[in-house]
Amino acid sequence: MIVATWNVNSLTARGARVQTWIEEHQPDVLLIQETKQNDAKFPFADFASLGYESAHYGQGQWNGVAIISKVGLSDVRRGFGDDDEEARVIAATCAGVRVYSCYVPNGRSLDNPHYVYKLEWLAKLRDVLAERDPEVHVIVGGDFNVAPTDLDCYDPSVFEGATHVSEPERAALRAIEATGLVDLTRAMHPDEPCYSWWDYRNGSFRRAWGLRIDLLFVDEDLREKALASYVDREARKGEKPSDHAPVVGEFAL
DNA sequence: ATGTCACAGTCCCTGTGA
Numbered sequence: 001m002i003v004a005t006w007n008v009n010s011l012t013a014r015g016a017r018v019q020t021w022i023e024e025h026q027p028d029v030l031l032i033q034e035t036k037q038n039d040a041k042f043p044f045a046d047f048a049s050l051g052y053e054s055a056h057y058g059q060g061q062w063n064g065v066a067i068i069s070k071v072g073l074s075d076v077r078r079g080f081g082d083d084d085e086e087a088r089v090i091a092a093t094c095a096g097v098r099v100y101s102c103y104v105p106n107g108r109s110l111d112n113p114h115y116v117y118k119l120e121w122l123a124k125l126r127d128v129l130a131e132r133d134p135e136v137h138v139i140v141g142g143d144f145n146v147a148p149t150d151l152d153c154y155d156p157s158v159f160e161g162a163t164h165v166s167e168p169e170r171a172a173l174r175a176i177e178a179t180g181l182v183d184l185t186r187a188m189h190p191d192e193p194c195y196s197w198w199d200y201r202n203g204s205f206r207r208a209w210g211l212r213i214d215l216l217f218v219d220e221d222l223r224e225k226a227l228a229s230y231v232d233r234e235a236r237k238g239e240k241p242s243d244h245a246p247v248v249g250e251f252a253l
Numbered sequence: 254a255t256g257t258c259a260c261a262g263t264c265c266c267t268g269t270g271a
Contacts, residue, residue, distance in 0.1 A: 009271085010259055034271090036260075061260060062270075106271060145271095158254070199271090200257035243258080243271085 001071070001095060001253040003029045005141030005214055006235075007103070007197075007244035011035040011064070014242055015043055021235055021246065022050055028071045029094045030246075031101035031141040035064030042066065059087035065103050065142070071095035080124050088121065089142075095253070097222075098132065102142030107163035115163060118145070122172035129179045137253075140181065140217040143197075143244065148173050148183060151193060152212035164211060173215075181217040184249050185229040196231050197244045205236055214247045225251045 004027045008014040011032065022030060035042060035058055042056045052068040057078040064087050067073065077091045088103045102125065105118040125140075132138055146169040147153045159165045177183065185194050195210025202209065216229065228250040236245040 013259065108270085199255080201255050203256065240258090 001029075001097070001251045002027045002248065003031070003097075003099065003139055003141065003216070003251070004232075004246045004248045005031040005033070005101065005143075005216060006246040007033040007143040007214060007242060009034050009036075009242040009244065011037055011043070011066075012041060013240065015046065017235070017240065017242075019046060019050065021232075022047075022052070022068075025232070025246075025248070027248070029067065029069045029097075029099055029139075031099060032066040032068065033064075033101060033103040033143045035066055036061060037064055055090060055092050057087045057090040059085075063087045063103055065090045065101045067092045067094070067099060067101050069094040069099075080128060082124070084121075089125065093136075097137040097139055097253075100138070100140040100142070102140060102144065104143060104145045106145050107169070109163060110161065110166060118163070119168055119172055122146075122169070122176070126172070126175045126179060129176060129181065132179075134180070137222050138181070138219050139222065139249070140176070141215065141247070141249075143213060144173065144215050145213055146170060146173055147211045147213055148186065148215070151191075152186075152195075154193070154195065154209045154211070164213065176217060180219055182220055182223040184216040184218050184223060184226055185212070185231070185247060187223055188226060188229045194231050196247050198236060200243050214244055216247055216249045218249065222251060225253060227252055 107118040196214035198205040
């Protein structure tokens, strides 16, 4: 089973590239973030023609998360069931695995109310995951907008006093892991940076100025069944790329 | 740090968010 997560930075702008990537990589499940669409615009038919069912939680101009699957898609849940109006999380069951597509708030700056929202959002995600059925496999993927350790950041000195690397954000990720989840890419590549995002500005990609902020958290049994995890840097190259590359996990299921 | 991109509004530019 191949599961990937990809922040596409507008599915409207990225539709053709996303379709090509799916055709070439044939993921069983793709977790998408930042569709920036409402349901009326979401390309359900295009994905269906490739053999995928889709579930979308869209909002329009901002945010928007989706799950597409060719191994079944049921029990879809949108949001946390609270009064948050931002479309940042969708869950579904695919081939018996509970999968989540998450777009964690950016935070903007440490003194911004959006940073508080980010920490509260991550705490809510932890609470949802803490209450899950331990008998069911789970994959929580997405753009977490947090680099878990300094290895996940090309130059920690540049990020002093900034979001994405602060201790409270990293503690929030550890709290999620403490529910029994493993950061798959890091578990399989303990020493390589494995960046997944590069700023569009400054030639960041060619200079390798990246962050690893797109993550796949899996339960401990799935980690044992994992065959590979990698970032597809090719998808960051060429015409009109997203600023994020897909992160892939492969499992013997 | 800032060499970009995408969006909406009201247009071929500006503000916002990332």
